Amino acid sequence: MGFDGMNCPNCGGELPATVLHAKMVACEYCESTVLLEDDALKTAGTKGVMAREPSLFALGRTLTYRRETFLPVGQARFSYAQGWWDEFWAVDGGGDGVWVSVDEGEIAVERPYDIGISLSPARLSLGANIALNGEQFTVTEADRATCTALRGEFPEALFVGQTYDYWHLFGPLGRLVTLEYSDGEFAASEGVWVDPYLIRSENAGA
Numbered sequence: 001m002g003f004d005g006m007n008c009p010n011c012g013g014e015l016p017a018t019v020l021h022a023k024m025v026a027c028e029y030c031e032s033t034v035l036l037e038d039d040a041l042k043t044a045g046t047k048g049v050m051a052r053e054p055s056l057f058a059l060g061r062t063l064t065y066r067r068e069t070f071l072p073v074g075q076a077r078f079s080y081a082q083g084w085w086d087e088f089w090a091v092d093g094g095g096d097g098v099w100v101s102v103d104e105g106e107i108a109v110e111r112p113y114d115i116g117i118s119l120s121p122a123r124l125s126l127g128a129n130i131a132l133n134g135e136q137f138t139v140t141e142a143d144r145a146t147c148t149a150l151r152g153e154f155p156e157a158l159f160v161g162q163t164y165d166y167w168h169l170f171g172p173l174g175r176l177v178t179l180e181y182s183d184g185e186f187a188a189s190e191g192v193w194v195d196p197y198l199i200r201s202e203n204a205g206a
């Protein structure tokens with residue numbers, strides 16, 4: 001993608017250079033999010049209010065987990081009944097994109113996943129067993145969240161104020177699949193919960 005040196009269609013400010021499959025970027029100078037499509041830029045929505053919280057996770061600060069590194073380039077905040085959490089879109093050491101979900105001490109690292117079947121949300125009741133790509137998963141959480149703020153860049157269009165139904169499914173060997181449903185479409189990611197005490201910040205102690 002070659003969106004370097006592009007300007008915000010709302011305020012004219014220079015958009016940050018994107019690094020990974022960016023389809024949407026939040027302007028640093030105004031309240032806009034900008035959709036990057038077919039070499040055209042258009043204002044998509046607003047980026048919302050992101051209250052700052054003390055966290056190891058910050059845009060542009062590399063983290064390590066065991067032997068892996070993650071550089072967060074996008075931060076999306078979602079509110080739900082129990083509070084809020086952040087989804088960081090990050091670049092791993094191999095240059096691939098991962099989602100790092102941070103809900104206080106509960107952290108999951110997930111990669112985009114093709115569920116391979118068409119699903120109906122009605123099948124995803126708590127405790128339901130679902131076969132995905134030949135493996136059995138169980139629905140362990142079902143809830144609804146609303147996007148409240150966006151910063152940085154994302155591989156998909158996200159909108160402040162949009163509501164998402166989501167489910168966590170547990171599979172063999174601690175594997176986690178997250179399904180999101182909005183506007184009639186599923187998005188899926190697959191990964192594992194990680195031990196927050198093994199995450200290190202490159203700037204720790206600085």
Ligand SMILES: [Zn+2]
Nearest residue numbers: 008011027030
């Ligand atoms: Zn702008």
